[in-house]
Amino acid sequence: xxxxxxxxxxxxxxxxxxxxxxxxxxxxxxxxxxxxxxxxxxxxxxxxxxxxxxxxxxxxxxxxxxxxxxxxxxxxxxxxxxxxxxxxxxxxxxxxxxxxxxxxxxxxxxxxxxxxxxxxxxxxxxxxxxxxxxxxxxxxxxxxxxxxxxxxxxxxxxxxxxxxxxxxxxxxxxxxxxxxxxxxxxxxxxxxxxxxxxxxxxxxxxxxxxxxxxxxxxxxxxxxxxxxxxxxxxxxxxxxxxxxxxxxxxxxxxxxxxxxxxxxxxxxxxxxxxxxxxxxxxxxxxxxxxxxxxxxxxxxxxxxxxxxxxxxxxxxxxxxxxxxxxxxxxxxx
Ligand SMILES: Cc1cc2nc3c(=O)[nH]c(=O)nc-3n(C[C@H](O)[C@H](O)[C@H](O)COP(=O)(O)OP(=O)(O)OC[C@H]3O[C@@H](n4cnc5c(N)ncnc54)[C@H](O)[C@@H]3O)c2cc1C
Ligand code: SF4
Numbered sequence: 001x002x003x004x005x006x007x008x009x010x011x012x013x014x015x016x017x018x019x020x021x022x023x024x025x026x027x028x029x030x031x032x033x034x035x036x037x038x039x040x041x042x043x044x045x046x047x048x049x050x051x052x053x054x055x056x057x058x059x060x061x062x063x064x065x066x067x068x069x070x071x072x073x074x075x076x077x078x079x080x081x082x083x084x085x086x087x088x089x090x091x092x093x094x095x096x097x098x099x100x101x102x103x104x105x106x107x108x109x110x111x112x113x114x115x116x117x118x119x120x121x122x123x124x125x126x127x128x129x130x131x132x133x134x135x136x137x138x139x140x141x142x143x144x145x146x147x148x149x150x151x152x153x154x155x156x157x158x159x160x161x162x163x164x165x166x167x168x169x170x171x172x173x174x175x176x177x178x179x180x181x182x183x184x185x186x187x188x189x190x191x192x193x194x195x196x197x198x199x200x201x202x203x204x205x206x207x208x209x210x211x212x213x214x215x216x217x218x219x220x221x222x223x224x225x226x227x228x229x230x231x232x233x234x235x236x237x238x239x240x241x242x243x244x245x246x247x248x249x250x251x252x253x254x255x256x257x258x259x260x261x262x263x264x265x266x267x268x269x270x271x272x273x274x275x276x277x278x279x280x281x282x283x284x285x286x287x288x289x290x291x292x293x294x295x296x297x298x299x300x301x302x303x304x305x306x307x308x309x310x311x312x313x314x315x316x317x318x319x320x321x322x323x324x325x326x327x328x329x330x331x332x333x
Contacts, residue, residue, distance in 0.1 A: 002040065008049040012178050012211055018048045020180035020209030026050050028071060029105035031098075032114040039122060041115075041131055051107075055213055058082070064219040067176075070109030070212045074164065075100070077108060086220035089244050092227035093167035099236045109212035112165050112175065112192070113204065116158035117238050118147060129155045130200040145304040146238065149296075149312070151266035156200030157302060160193065160267045161238050167227060169268040170244035170260035174216045180209035186216065193267035200266075223248030223256060224323040230263075230315055239263035241312050243319040247278075254278050254324065259291075264299070264312050271295055283324035288317045 009015035019026055024046040027033050036042035055069040058080050066087065068077060077083060078094035098106060120126035120138040127136035137156055139147050147157040174186045192204055206212075225246045231237040242262035248255045257278045261269040274295045281287055292313040299309050 002043050004037075004044055005046045006049065007046065008052060012050075012053055012055065012213055013182060015048050015050050015053065016178050016180040016182075016209050016211045018046065018209075019211070021046060022208070024048055024209070026109075026211065028107040028110040029073070030110075031102050031106050032110065036115060040124065041122065050211070055109075061216065066217040068108050068215045068217070070107060070214055072108045074098070074103040074106045074108070074111060077164075078103065087167075087171060087217060087225075089225035089227045089246060090164070090167040090171060090217075092225075093163040093229075093242070093244060096227060096229040096239075096242070097163040108164070108215055111162050112168075112212065112215070113206075114162055115203075117161045118158040119143065121158060130158055130196075133199055133201045140302060143304055144302045146240070146263075147302060147305050148266045149264050149299040149301055149305060149308045150261075150269055151195050152300065152302075153196045153198065153200070153266075155198050156196035156266065158196070158200065158266060159238075159263055160203075160265065161262075162268065163227070163229065163239060163242060163262055165189070165193075165268040166239075166242055166260045166262035167244045168215060168217070169270050170246055170258040171221065172218050172258075175212055176214040176216055177206065178211045178213050179207060184213075189215075189268070190270065196266050203267075221246045221248070221256060221258065226319055226322050228315055228319045228322070230311060241308060241315045243315050245319040245323050247320075247323045249324075252282055253280050254283055255280065259295075259316070259319075261295075261312070261316075264308055278320075283320065285317065285321075288320045289313075291320070292316045 023044050025044040027047050056071040057069045059067045061067050074094045078091045084091045120128045126138045129137050148159045169189050173189045176186050223246050227244050229239050229242040239262045244260040246258040257275040274291045277291045
């Protein structure tokens with residue numbers, strides 16, 4: 001490991017000022033950053049420890065939403081009674097990620113900013129535009145089983161690996177930040193991540209030194225919700241495909257349909273055209289199939305990951321059947 005300076009920040013403002021320096025990084029739970037440092041993929045000169053800042057509260061907002069501090073651990077967020085009751089797909093997504101030990105350390109802010117799991121990104125001898133801009137992409141012609149089928153560019157097809165971010169995308173979360181100059185802003189999660197384009201090393205719209213202080217959820221959706229994750233083993237594995245679904249029923253028709261996807265996109269994926277196809281209609285397999293076709297019409301496999309196209313279709317159909325079967329039970333009760 002290369003030498004670096006370690007400083008514990010006393011306040012969010014101080015953390016932002018310290019991290020504005022080039023090659024400074026915040027460290028929260030450290031479950032991703034430390035692995036990257038051991039492999040010398042991340043080589044910061046300065047580590048700003050934010051883990052003791054007062055950013056670990058989960059609070060109700062005046063409009064019945066939820067404000068989740070950036071340092072709330074994945075374990076605490078999944079177990080929060082309000083989250084389990086009103087935003088259950090978020091709790092399910094968190095519990096589907098990593099392991100109990102990791103969830104006890106991993107934080108809300110760090111989870112959103114975890115780096116991809118593309119094998120070539122973690123292999124210093126491989127060509128990788130995300131790790132070393134302009135070097136090429138060994139995944140294109142290589143082992144790309146875990147890579148993206150949507151949102152890729154000729155420079156990169158890496159998947160964003162977070163389960164929590166997929167749930168938050170479906171729930172219309174906003175990221176609250178504090179900049180190095182003291183300015184604050186709220187960024188809808190839909191505008192937070194960048195597609196890889198020509199420079200996949202830049203993954204979000206955050207500026208250097210900009211600290212995530214919280215994630216804000218709007219009032220509860222109120223419908224049936226699920227998070228379905230397909231993976232190689234039942235725990236401790238990243239998604240091949242995941243679907244976060246929330247649907248309300250009014251007079252037998254689907255309303256306020258929200259669908260977000262993990263494991264298939266270069267960022268947590270949402271395509272509102274797909275939701276609109278379902279909106280205001282009675283649930284049926286024919287309609288679900290039409291929605292899946294629309295979602296996947298621009299999907300592109302790269303060989304090893306071609307299987308994700310039919311797998312996504314089946315996972316979406318299963319998630320929609322699960323949520324709408326719940327309303328059939330409700331209607332017949
Ligand atoms: C074996 C293993 C299996 C895993 N499986 C899954 C899985 O199935 N699903 C899943 O979703 N995740 C999985 N993870 C990833 C895990 O969830 C992340 O490593 C974790 O959420 C990162 O949070 P952290 O607090 O440890 O971040 P850190 O490692 O501390 O930081 C990650 C990045 O975020 C930045 N950062 C952290 N906090 C802030 C902040 N408040 N503001 C600005 N920048 C910040 C850091 O500078 C760093 O760049 C797995 C990890 C491992 C090691
Ligand atoms: S897909 Fe992206 S992360 Fe993977 S090797 Fe190519 S450039 Fe690197």
